[in-house]
Amino acid sequence: MNELELKYGCNPNQKPARIFMKDGSDLPVTVLSGKPGYINFLDALNSWQLVRELKEATGLPSAASFKHVSPAGAAVGLPLSDVEKHIYFVPKKAELSPIACAYIRARGSDRLCSYGDWAALSDTCDAATASYIKNEVSDGIIAPGYTDEALEILRQKKNGGYNVVQIDPDYFCPEKENKDVFGITFEQGHNNCKIDDSFLSNIVTKNKELTDQARIDLKVALITLKYTQSNSVCFVKNGQAIGVGAGQQSRIHCTRLAGSKADNWFMRQHPKVLGLQFVDKIRRPDRDNAIDVYTSDEYEDILREGEWQKWFKVKPEVLTSEEKKAWIATQSGLTCGSDAFFPFGDNIERARKSGVQYVAVPGGSIRDDNVIETADRYGMVVSFIPFRLFHH
DSSP states (O other): OOEEEOSOSSSTTSOSOEEEOTTSOOOSEEEEESOOOHHHHHHHHHHHHHHHHHHHHHSSOEEEEEETTEEEEEEEOOOOOHHHHHHTTOOTTOOOOHHHHHHHHHHHTTTTTTTTEEEEESSOBOHHHHHHHHTSOEEEEEESOBOHHHHHHHHTGGGGTOEEEEEOTTOOOOSEEEEEETTEEEEEEOOOOOOSGGGGOOBOSSOOOOOHHHHHHHHHHHHHHHTSOSSEEEEEETTEEEEEEESOSSHHHHHHHHHHHHHHHHHTTSHHHHTOOBOTTOOHHHHHHHHHHHTSTTTHHHHSTTTGGGTBSSOOOOOOHHHHHHHHTTOOOEEEEESSOOSSTHHHHHHHHTTEEEEEEEOOOTTHHHHHHHHHHTTOEEEEESSOOOOO
16 A cells, blocks of 8 residues: 555644555555554654664664653553552552553653553554553554454443554665655755764763763663654653653753653652552543642642542652652663753753763764763762754
């Protein structure tokens, strides 16, 4: 099939809409269920490239959760701890495959932003992954294949309207790519830069000890950034992007946003949060929103009399700012990637507050010395990578 009609373009008034191959060849994608839209396919094709490259770079099954053409989360398929199972709402007796763990971790990075996401898997979707997706609010999924059981589960979602796309894993795009804006065609070479261990070889700080886990995490950060709307900064821990600051005009705002998301991810592991007693049959999105408000400065909105009873069986104790600050201070071992240079040392300062120890960033700022000096002050490791990773 050379072309596929879409529901509409970016907005319902933008019709007609389609995807097609200019050279007359067959599309490398097949729709197995649903009717994806324009933004769905933008998410699908960007997220597929991310997880394919992440699998190639790490050797581990990989997954991403996309919203509006940027990842809300990305992760490799490492086992889940008991705490992670708790905060990601995984049934205690669930049998989890590596690819299921990858998606659960990607989705769990920022559950609010992943609401209504597009899922991408580097490997065949199995029943364990499909069973988890079945209970989440999600628009669709792309993968190189599906087991019969997984496909049956996914086709039941949204009364048969859930979007399921299969992509040919052997498809690679041409060297040159085109994009039309306001009737004018842009052309450039496809960004084929390969992010591997050699990308991290130029360590510019006094501390040059880059652990094996840090290498994996930095590759997760950089490959995630390669498919994130710029400017962007990404925080990663244990193979999971836990904070993505995307589409900001200021680099420090990217870092603050990514840092605040990483802090929120860690706050969900605070003993007071783990001990929250929700009312029976609360919906997952309501539970996510309740946790988000409870851990924020607006906690009174959910703890005032007449309100807390809607969410909790027992009124929670306030999580004070002092407790939150002390908890965040125990976070450590994070990595941070940036798609372009840090213009000031303030980005390093902010990253350190969220527990960042390892940084990968393109050099080239006239204040590179200030960035290195700031990192050396805290014994951090900084690698200057060879390429900028802008994505628009």
